[in-house]
Amino acid sequence: MSRSSYLFTGIFGTFALSCLALVVVPQVQIGNLQPQVDPESGEAYPIANARKGRDVYAAEGCFYCHSQQIRDEQNGLDIERGWGPRRTVARDYIFTNPPFLGTMRLGPDLTNVGTADWRNEAKEDPRKPARRNAAWHYLHLYQPTSVVTESNMPPYRYLFDLRKIGGERSLDALNVPTKAGYEVVPKAEAKELVSYLLSLDRTHPLNEVKAPAGAPAPAK
Ligand code: HEC
Numbered sequence: 001m002s003r004s005s006y007l008f009t010g011i012f013g014t015f016a017l018s019c020l021a022l023v024v025v026p027q028v029q030i031g032n033l034q035p036q037v038d039p040e041s042g043e044a045y046p047i048a049n050a051r052k053g054r055d056v057y058a059a060e061g062c063f064y065c066h067s068q069q070i071r072d073e074q075n076g077l078d079i080e081r082g083w084g085p086r087r088t089v090a091r092d093y094i095f096t097n098p099p100f101l102g103t104m105r106l107g108p109d110l111t112n113v114g115t116a117d118w119r120n121e122a123k124e125d126p127r128k129p130a131r132r133n134a135a136w137h138y139l140h141l142y143q144p145t146s147v148v149t150e151s152n153m154p155p156y157r158y159l160f161d162l163r164k165i166g167g168e169r170s171l172d173a174l175n176v177p178t179k180a181g182y183e184v185v186p187k188a189e190a191k192e193l194v195s196y197l198l199s200l201d202r203t204h205p206l207n208e209v210k211a212p213a214g215a216p217a218p219a220k
Pocket residue numbers: 057060061062063064065066106107108109110113144148150151152153154156193197
């Protein structure tokens with residue numbers, strides 16, 4: 001063989017090997033993951049939900065500041081911080097394409113923001129409600145400092161309408177000071193985004209991951 005064909009074989013081999021190790025092997029291992037079905041109740045996890053709200057989450061760039069991944073105990077303090085009872089694994093993300101794993105954490109991880117039942121109450125910030133409902137999220141999106149005084153999350157006011165009150169106040173009107181005779185109500189995008197946030201719950205036990213000893217038991 002000539003020297004150039006050695007070089008060619010070397011370069012080709014390097015690319016072929018990395019493609020095999022980084023694309024083919026992972027695809028075989030986790031490419032066809034299906035939801036885990038409980039043999040007794042027939043209940044499946046995860047399920048596909050709140051797709052529209054997920055699109056709003058992506059469009060607004062929430063993932064620039066928020067991650068959605070819980071690292072195991074050896075690789076980080078996520079579980080100790082109370083962000084989840086167990087690490088997240090590939091199966092948690094089979095219906096989220098793309099998965100919003102996130103690269104930066106300017107704000108807290110949102111993997112399980114839809115549930116707070118597993119939270120270790122002792123570590124929970126007493127100023128925050130134990131379980132966040134839609135009303136909390138609307139206020140927080142409209143004006144983060146109204147619920148978390150020192151928050152530096154940007155407000156998303158354009159997801160809300162200032163509407164003249166005709167007759168009775170709307171049920172979902174925000175409890176914020178505004179012009180007399182007007183009310184602040186969430187737009188469709190805000191409603192979809194909040195249903196997405198409330199659907200975020202990856203506390204369901206999975207066979208491939210053990211909850212670390214001493215972690216609070218998941219809510220279901
Ligand atoms: C510039 C960074 C930044 C962006 C972009 C951002 N956030 Fe935040 N977020 C924060 C910070 C910082 C906090 C912590 C302070 C607070 O609770 O307000 C936070 C807190 C939160 C919380 C409360 C979580 C908890 O467990 O306390 C939620 C929910 C949230 N953000 C949702 C969103 C959503 C939805 C979007 C997109 C519409 C978004 N954030 C965009 C920085 C950001």
